[in-house]
Amino acid sequence: MTKYVVKRVLLAFATVIIISLITFFAMNAIPGGPFNKEKAVSPAVIAQLEARYNLDKPLWEQYIIYVKNIAHGDFGVSLKNGREIKDIFAESFPISAKIGLLASVIAIAAGLVLGSIAALMRNKWPDRVIIFFITIITSMPSFVVATLLLYFFCMKLGWFSAFSAGENMTVLPVIALSLSPMAYITRLTKTSMLDALGQDYIRTAKAKGVSSRKVIFVHGLRNALIPVITYVGPMIASILTGSMVVEAIFNLGGLGSKFVMAITNRDYTLIMATTIFLATIMVIANLITDIVYKVVDPRIKLD
Amino acid sequence: MKKKLVSLVLVASMALGLVACGKSATDTSSNAGTGSEAPAVETTKEDKTTLNIWMSSEPAHIDPALNSSVDGGCLAVNSFEGLMRYAADGSLEPACAESYEVSEDGLTYTFTMRDGLKWSNGESLDASDFVYSWKRAASPEVAADYSYLAEIFPSFTYETGLGDEDVVASEDGKTLTVHLKSVCPYFLDLCAFPFFFPVNEEAVEASKSADDPVGSWANDAGENFVCNGAYVLSSWNHDSDMTYTKNDNYWDADSVSVTTLNVMLTAENTVAYTAYQTGDLDFIDDIPVAEIPTAMQSSEFNILDNLGTYYFSFNYNSDLYDSLGLNEEDAKVFRHAIALLIDRQYICDTIGQTGQVPASTFIPAGCVDGNGGEFKNTDYYSIDDYEANVTEAKSLLESIGLFDTATDALTQDVSFTYLTNNVEGNVKIGEAIQADLAAVGINMSIDQEEWNVFQETRKAGNYDVAREGWIMDYNDPVNMLEMYTTESGNNNPQFGKDSSKSLDWAKYDEMIDNIRTEADLAKRAELMHEAEDYLMDTWCIIPLYYYNDPYMIKGYVDGVYGTVEGMKYFYHATIK
Numbered sequence: 036m037t038k039y040v041v042k043r044v045l046l047a048f049a050t051v052i053i054i055s056l057i058t059f060f061a062m063n064a065i066p067g068g069p070f071n072k073e074k075a076v077s078p079a080v081i082a083q084l085e086a087r088y089n090l091d092k093p094l095w096e097q098y099i100i101y102v103k104n105i106a107h108g109d110f111g112v113s114l115k116n117g118r119e120i121k122d123i124f125a126e127s128f129p130i131s132a133k134i135g136l137l138a139s140v141i142a143i144a145a146g147l148v149l150g151s152i153a154a155l156m157r158n159k160w161p162d163r164v165i166i167f168f169i170t171i172i173t174s175m176p177s178f179v180v181a182t183l184l185l186y187f188f189c190m191k192l193g194w195f196s197a198f199s200a201g202e203n204m205t206v207l208p209v210i211a212l213s214l215s216p217m218a219y220i221t222r223l224t225k226t227s228m229l230d231a232l233g234q235d236y237i238r239t240a241k242a243k244g245v246s247s248r249k250v251i252f253v254h255g256l257r258n259a260l261i262p263v264i265t266y267v268g269p270m271i272a273s274i275l276t277g278s279m280v281v282e283a284i285f286n287l288g289g290l291g292s293k294f295v296m297a298i299t300n301r302d303y304t305l306i307m308a309t310t311i312f313l314a315t316i317m318v319i320a321n322l323i324t325d326i327v328y329k330v331v332d333p334r335i336k337l338d
Numbered sequence: 339m340k341k342k343l344v345s346l347v348l349v350a351s352m353a354l355g356l357v358a359c360g361k362s363a364t365d366t367s368s369n370a371g372t373g374s375e376a377p378a379v380e381t382t383k384e385d386k387t388t389l390n391i392w393m394s395s396e397p398a399h400i401d402p403a404l405n406s407s408v409d410g411g412c413l414a415v416n417s418f419e420g421l422m423r424y425a426a427d428g429s430l431e432p433a434c435a436e437s438y439e440v441s442e443d444g445l446t447y448t449f450t451m452r453d454g455l456k457w458s459n460g461e462s463l464d465a466s467d468f469v470y471s472w473k474r475a476a477s478p479e480v481a482a483d484y485s486y487l488a489e490i491f492p493s494f495t496y497e498t499g500l501g502d503e504d505v506v507a508s509e510d511g512k513t514l515t516v517h518l519k520s521v522c523p524y525f526l527d528l529c530a531f532p533f534f535f536p537v538n539e540e541a542v543e544a545s546k547s548a549d550d551p552v553g554s555w556a557n558d559a560g561e562n563f564v565c566n567g568a569y570v571l572s573s574w575n576h577d578s579d580m581t582y583t584k585n586d587n588y589w590d591a592d593s594v595s596v597t598t599l600n601v602m603l604t605a606e607n608t609v610a611y612t613a614y615q616t617g618d619l620d621f622i623d624d625i626p627v628a629e630i631p632t633a634m635q636s637s638e639f640n641i642l643d644n645l646g647t648y649y650f651s652f653n654y655n656s657d658l659y660d661s662l663g664l665n666e667e668d669a670k671v672f673r674h675a676i677a678l679l680i681d682r683q684y685i686c687d688t689i690g691q692t693g694q695v696p697a698s699t700f701i702p703a704g705c706v707d708g709n710g711g712e713f714k715n716t717d718y719y720s721i722d723d724y725e726a727n728v729t730e731a732k733s734l735l736e737s738i739g740l741f742d743t744a745t746d747a748l749t750q751d752v753s754f755t756y757l758t759n760n761v762e763g764n765v766k767i768g769e770a771i772q773a774d775l776a777a778v779g780i781n782m783s784i785d786q787e788e789w790n791v792f793q794e795t796r797k798a799g800n801y802d803v804a805r806e807g808w809i810m811d812y813n814d815p816v817n818m819l820e821m822y823t824t825e826s827g828n829n830n831p832q833f834g835k836d837s838s839k840s841l842d843w844a845k846y847d848e849m850i851d852n853i854r855t856e857a858d859l860a861k862r863a864e865l866m867h868e869a870e871d872y873l874m875d876t877w878c879i880i881p882l883y884y885y886n887d888p889y890m891i892k893g894y895v896d897g898v899y900g901t902v903e904g905m906k907y908f909y910h911a912t913i914k
Contacts (some may be wrong), residue, residue: 200600
């Protein structure tokens, strides 16, 4: 196990380096630059700015400087507003992570419960009601959900303020973010639960007189969890790093919008930081997923 | 991507609007936006001291020297103050300066500072703070977007910044003497422009480091943020909101009755519009295009004149003309014909929608001439009689062998590409032009590029025709005329860059130089007219309309005003 984890961590490290390399050269290859303005800035000023941020050096040298700085924990400053990248992350990631974590918990809990109910009461009315709503939710992208929530709860009912300085909304964005993964988890749980319940060992357990609660939770659900875990790992990673759309609609100032903003502004340092950050979280999530497999199903061999 | 989001959200919100309309069976209007149920105008608000406003997304900088956006400028004028400021009627009035004198040759300005000026932290502020701030703003270390404004000073260079003689404070800090390179009729306007606002030396220097020659003092709210205007930044949740509170050390604090300004920071005008409708915002500086027809019915809808022109430009060196067999002179006639074929009123009415005025000059209407009058005194073509314009265009095209009036058709295929950034309104304008040209058989296709790429393509001259637009930084024609000197970074039409052409663009460069040095203001105005004539005579610059600036403000707010440069002033606001 330890050997496996060490191997995976090293591999993850290599993955992040390769991603950073590709991103670095790709972003420099696309036209445009961080100092383009409607009113052209004087060439002397551009030269000063490029010198300040080492952009006047050859690309490979820029990359080496960048990697060296990162090794010292220095992600540099945003080329657009001069703020420290680590400050930007320190204030925006907790916002996204809080909403994302709440949404994940709700999505997983509700998804597992609803999926199990649907599987156990297959073809009865609770199953049909659940699947009906799940189908509707699946076909609604989060921005539609978010807009609907904003419209009804802020405009029509007036339960929440559409804007209140210093206060971020929590309830509505969490709902908007959790619905779609919840629907997916419900469907996954239902399918794999049905599959697990049809297995021989369930029949054996029942024949041995094991209580039905134990059959469902220990033998059924536990085995049904494998496909769900496969989905949940990367889902949590992407939900934690924020949704551009939901954050824009609820004016959250999270990390989600930075991904797109950075590219639009050709804010090279921020592009690199967001990419590396997302890549790191993704590989960690995948690693944890694999380890959790082992915990849930000891038959799975990791090496 | 972002564009897509906005339109999708719009579609979603419009669908909702339709649902809402369905409930009230009488409402069958086509304005089925979220605003279909226009709320009754509120005439009073409980909290008389708080104003909630929205301008745009988070500005890159609120350091007045570094800011180059209009919305950032709005924040600057409400939290900092220069030697001069704009009053509600658009006139300049002394602010940090109490009075000023101009030397007879117009090259030396002597400002007498107001007594008892203080920074927001209570320390005193005098002329020497202006010396520090101006030198800093123009320095190569700061490398500000607007450092070109410092070209008015005699010893300014981009490598060394300002010299010691350019701006001098007296020993007692009571007077500030400014020397200019040449007569500058808009200098007092510049004194009310954020680039020339004072910043606190201690705060700036304390926040500098070896890696950061600019200083991060204005990157967050807190003790480091020291200002001298009506409001001081008290909290800043990045990309979400800012709160400004009244600065009790402001010299004019007695006339400030709104003590808290909450600023929403979002790029999505639909989100801001929703917050305005729910009453969570009192002022919004932009309205979603789809909502304009509904919003315009409201008494809360306002339009300010803006000093700016929406236009497009032909690339002078495009190989389009060669492919049509046109020499330089004929190419000019061709471009002239295109200019006449566009129905500008249609664009204003159906795309602009907020009462924009069709443009017949490059320098916008309302711009002053620096000699006490309005600059605009001519129309380069008629904007009233579109039919006549089309007829004239056809005969122009015929004169260069591209059109046959007998058959009312082109004699050969004429195709070119219109380049624009991928924003809905700009593309729609491109489509309107496309339709106008198609009426005579000209085939114009539209290329869309992402904003950053678009700017590079345009600058490199890799286009036939490209969308342009400019809102002036200060009220003087030279601000727009100087964009087209040969070496200017905005010379997108590539004037003077192909030596094989006979166009004499060195002459234009010389004209701009002469304008910059001319001391006689009447003569100077005349030179600017000549330069505009010379520029327009290429028919590379095709004006479409003059910009204006729609905004919405609740009926219970009085005293908010704006300038033609787009700045909004909130410190004299009152709430009923």
